[in-house]
Amino acid sequence: MNIGIDMMGGDFAPLEAVKGILLYLSNNNTAVNLYCIGDESLIQPLIKEYEVSSPNLHFVHAPETIGYHEHPTKALKEKQQSSIAIGFHLLASGKIDAFISAGNTGAMLVGAMFSIKAIEGVNRPTIATVIPKVNGSTGVLLDVGLNADCKPELLNQFAILGSLYAEHILGINHPSVGLVNVGEEEGKGNILAQATYPLLKENKQINFIGNIEGRDFFNDKANVMVCDGFTGNIVLKMAESFYDLAKERGLANDEYLSRFHYENYGGTPVLGVAKPVIIGHGISSAKAFSNMVSLAEKMICSNICIKMAASFQFT
Template sequence: MNIGLDMMGGDYAPLEAVKGVHQYLSASAQPATLFCIGDEQQVQPLLIEHNIPANTIRLIHAPEVIGYHEHPTKALKEKQQSSIAIGFHLLASGKIDAFLSAGNTGAMLVGTMYTIKAIEGVLRPTISTIVPKLNGATGLLLDVGLNADCKPEQLNQFAVLGSLYAQYVLGVDSPKVGLLNVGEEEGKGNLLAQSTYPLLKENATINFVGNVEGRDVFKDKADVMVCDGFTGNVVLKMAESFYDIAVNRQLDNDEYLHRFHYENYGGTPVLGVAKPVIIGHGISNAAAFKNMILVAEKMLQTNFCGIIKHAFMQAV
């Protein structure tokens, strides 16, 4: 199992990335082989400082970095020696099995779509976010920004992708799928919601429980909640603000509110593509990098991309 990690991506890279590698290696009895992709002059001294033996990782030199404000497509084309470009090259050539980065999100998405591409049958890949439930369970919301405008058929597929992820990666048995809407009754909502509902209702591969409202997001009505990326991103950013409010009010030690901290989940995978690609938060710290690696490890252990491929082959 070979996992590639962009050591230069993130506001606090490469230091926090190195510390995350150290945490992962220290906690794992049988760690994956980590391909640490970054500028040797910056990364190597940190690896030595944090006592990471050379034989436990592979350091891949990448002298260039794609900045947050660079145009994704242009930067990937012009910076072939960047950590993100090299990471996708290694992934596409089979030298690594998964690629993770907290760097330029646009570059990660462009690299995914043009290098790895979607699994056959998937109309559009999607990204999700973990939703902490009040009862201690874990939910999933998708899409949260990759597809601002959607068609009903795409939301129907997001439901399948989210359900599979909840089942095989999050460990939710027979996940309940809900359509995020402005009312519980069938027929509510805008044209997209009204057209999506019957598709979800007729989809025998998911456990559809109907519409869920905004007040249901953190309750146990649904394990997987489906919406367009515009709506999902608004909900995501609002949820992120909960933790900021908790910190400002010194409530961040509250067991439930602490579950909103991004570091607990590491990053979000691009669902529907042929190999695991995981995008981390720009302010990722060591714990977030460690958890990103663990997400990739779980996806590889469960052959999650193969599960998606099989599911969509069955649907054809």
């Protein structure tokens, strides 16, 4: 199992990436090969300082870095020696099995869709986020920003992708699917919601339970919550703010509210592409990097991308 890590991505790179690898190695005994992709002149001194040592640690020199404000497509084309470009080259050529980065989100999405490409039958890949439930379980919300404008067919595909992710990564048996809407009754909502409902209702690959409302995000009504990326991103950013508010009010250690901290989940998977790609938060900490590696490992072990490809063979 070979996992590539963009060491130069993130506000605190490469320091937090190095510390994240140390944390991962200290907590895991599995023989995962970690390929550290980045500027070795910056990485190696930190590796020595923090005494990170493992026979499974490999280094791939990447002298260039794609900044946050660079145009994704242009930067990937012009900076072939950047950590993100090299990472996708290694993934596309089969030298690594998964790639993670907390760098330029646009460049990661462009790389995922054009270097790795979508699974045959998937019209548009999607990005998902984990939502902590009050009962201690977790749900998945998608799309959360990749597809701001959607057609009903896209939401129908997101439901399949989200269900497979919930089952094989979150460990939820026969996950229930809810359509995010402004009311529970069939026929409610805008044009997109009204047109999507019958598609989900007829989809034999999912366990569709109908519409869900905003108040249902954190209860156990639906394990998979489907919406367009515009709506999903607003919900995601609001949910992320819960932990900051809890921290300000001295509730950061609350058993439930603490689960809203982004670092607990590491990163956001791109679902619907042929190989595991995980995008981290720009402010990713060591714990977030460690959890991103763990998520990549779980995605590889579960063959989730192969299972997704199989589910679209007859759609």
